[in-house]
Amino acid sequence: MLDLLALAHSSSDRVELDQARMGRVSRGDALLQQSMAKAGHSRTEDRLIQVxxxxxxxxxxxxxxxxxxxxxxxxxxxxxxxxxxxxIECQAQIEG
Ligand SMILES: [Zn+2]
Structure with missing residues (x-):
């Protein structure tokens, strides 16, 4: 479970590094990247709550x-x- 936390940290660090390294990206790309980073972040938070x-x-x-x-x-x-x-049965029911 600690591995999971470490993984969550390292992957969000990587997103920030990539954004910094990109430098010149179009506004649309930046927004897309931002929303993807946010989506990834909330999935990570969901998982941390479950843990x-x-x-x-x-x-x-x-x-x-x-x-x-x-x-x-x-x-x-x-x-x-x-x-x-x-x-697995209940998970499948919830996910439809
Ligand atoms: Zn069940």
Missing amino acids: RQALKRIERDEYGDCLHCFKAISVERLQLAPETPLC
Whole structure:
């Protein structure tokens, strides 16, 4: 989970460096880049919130149970996305 935080930091640093290095970009490109950077940032924040919530569930010994149907989330899924609050079936339902 700390790796994830480090990754989030390094990737947002890289966006700023790229923008600084570009120097002369058209206004449209700059705006596009800015909105993409913002979108990336909010996804990162969402993920950080999920990580924090996962840590709380570990403290309460509830970690690994789906918040929606209360069944155990598969180990394979937890290995891929340790912060996930939902089992694969409920996630698929929400995403439609
Ligand atoms: Zn579920």
